[in-house]
Amino acid sequence: MPTYKNNLEVLIKQDLKQGMGLIDHEQTESFHVWKFRGGSTNIYEENSVYYESNDNQPNKKYLVKVNKQGNQYEIMLVQPTFIVVKDIKSVSGSEYPIMANSIIRLGRVEYRVIEERNKQMQITYAEVKNQESLQQNDINKIYQCRFCFMEGKQSRDQLFLTNICRCVGNSQAVHLECMRYWVDSNITREETQFGLSLKWNKQHECSICKQTLPVRVQYENEYFDLFTLERPQFQYILIENVNKEKNVFGEIYLIHALLQDNIKLGRGLQCDIKVQDITVSRHHATIKLSQDNFVIEDNKSKFGTLVSINKICYLDCISCTLQIGKLLINLIQTDYIHKGAPSTQHKLTQLPQISKQLEEDEPQMDDDSFQLENQ
Ligand SMILES: [Zn+2]
Ligand SMILES: [Zn+2]
Structure with a gap:
């Protein structure tokens, strides 16, 4: 240093x-x-x-x-x-590393790095919020899945989602596997030059109470996704679009170290990650690998590229x-x-x-x- x-x-x-x-x-x-x-x-x-x-x-x-x-x-x-990426003057230029928990802001659009596997193969998950952490206070309680109607106790092998939305009573519990099957049917997957994009075809929300669902829950010390995604056995990051706009559905991008080219983010058609928002410039920012880290660079954007610190x-x-x-x-x-x-x-x-x-x-x-x- x-x-x-x-x-x-x-x-x-x-x-x-x-x-x-x-x-x-x-x-x-x-x-x-x-x-x-x-x-x-x-x-x-x-x-x-x-x-x-x-x-x-x-x-x-x-x-x-x-x-x-x-x-x-x-x-x-x-x-x-937030740090303003374009204003960084350091020996490595104007770039900033992005890692698990980083929030990336392009104009008013926000992305969050929800998972990272680094060069040393260590995986770090972003912290989950309280309601995404499954309670296990009553280990003898029998739950019934509202999708398949099967009953059972909470266990790691047969995980019930119990408090991920506002639903209460009989319609509260649902098997993780049943929920995942339903969520997967609403996702369009596409291979890209940098990895994979997952795009939701409709709001990622409970079909009954309309509460926005988490993409991941925690049970004991483990994390479980509500969608299916096979991870590569080398360095990668997972980025989630956390935009709160009602007309934007969920998006998750898997960016791996074998990317063919730098990743352009912006409103323009030439961009790898397209963002439909007027506060985002045509080519707003670039994500690339630099010295074994994923970093982001600003591309003279009007409202700047920011990363949480x-x-x-x-x-x-x-x-x-x-x-x-x-x-x-x-x-x-x-x-x-x-x-x-x-x-x-x-x-x-x-x-x-x-x-x-x-x-x-x-x-x-x-x-x-x-x-x-x-x-
Ligand atoms: Zn079920
Ligand atoms: Zn609900």
């Missing part, structure tokens, strides 16, 4: 125009910008005003906590945060941008502070409470504190 620079510049940009939690990445100059430099700090937001403090403020929620650990900056986050991450790039709601937080690691860098003081006046806060703080010259430019 390369060692990066001593100083960290933080710019906060805010898009005041777009709705739907989208930020127009082609129009960044319309954002309010706040900029400061230094080492470790906490950045807080209060009524759309941002300020930094080296002290912990236990009753306040921080946006970003930056902590220098040895040669690296550790970033801690409390809110769902963990609550604690390490800054192993020269610069990157985090998106939290409608905020963009740009982090840049620099060698030294440019004396002649353009002043942002005029911009600070747009957010008067910030400049007041910064003036009150005595600027310090060591690496572990922040200072206002040109002061």
Whole structure:
């Protein structure tokens, strides 16, 4: 891992125009910008005003906590945060690895990596939600399958789905195998240059209560799919379209390491994974294998390609941008502070409470504190 620079510049940009939690990445100059430099700090937001403090403020929620650990900056986050793929500047370019649990956002369309087999052949499953975890509190209870009417007790070999929808009483339980047979009959499978696509022909929902069904359940420590899919015996990822739009049916893509070409995602006809949404560009992003990892790259898309990041991450790039709601937080690691860098003081006046806060703080010259430019 390369060692990066001593100083960290933080710019906060805010898009005041777009709705739907989208930020127009082609129009960044319309954002309010706040900029400061230094080492470790906490950045807080209060009524759309941002300020930094080296002290912990236990009753306040921080946006970003930056902590220098040895040669690296550790970033801690409390809110769902995405990294803006096109803004990553690192030794390997502008790409970001995707792995189990990653949420990929193209415009307002979301995909989730639900399973991953890595180069070392280890399989990781995305976490399942509470209602997808089958209860086993009463091991003597007799269930009756609402599809085949056979009765039995809950067991690994004869698994009953018991709480996957809102149905209660007699129509509640159904054999996993019976459900899978029914779900499979609603799926169109297609071999692709990168693996396989599974597309639902109608909503993946309970035919009685209309509740959206999970694609996978957990019983004890095992995961069971509600659909049939044979996995390859080499590296792959499974990606699920988790779009909440009512007119989009389920989609799962199996992407394996023997892909013939990079995978294009977008609205255009030439794309391998087509996305019918106006917030998605014609060729929005590309998934490829890079140094034994599946990574995603942005292709100059209007609303950006975002990947969810963990609550604690390490800054192993020269610069990157985090998106939290409608905020963009740009982090840049620099060698030294440019004396002649353009002043942002005029911009600070747009957010008067910030400049007041910064003036009150005595600027310090060591690496572990922040200072206002040109002061
Ligand atoms: Zn059955
Ligand atoms: Zn139901």
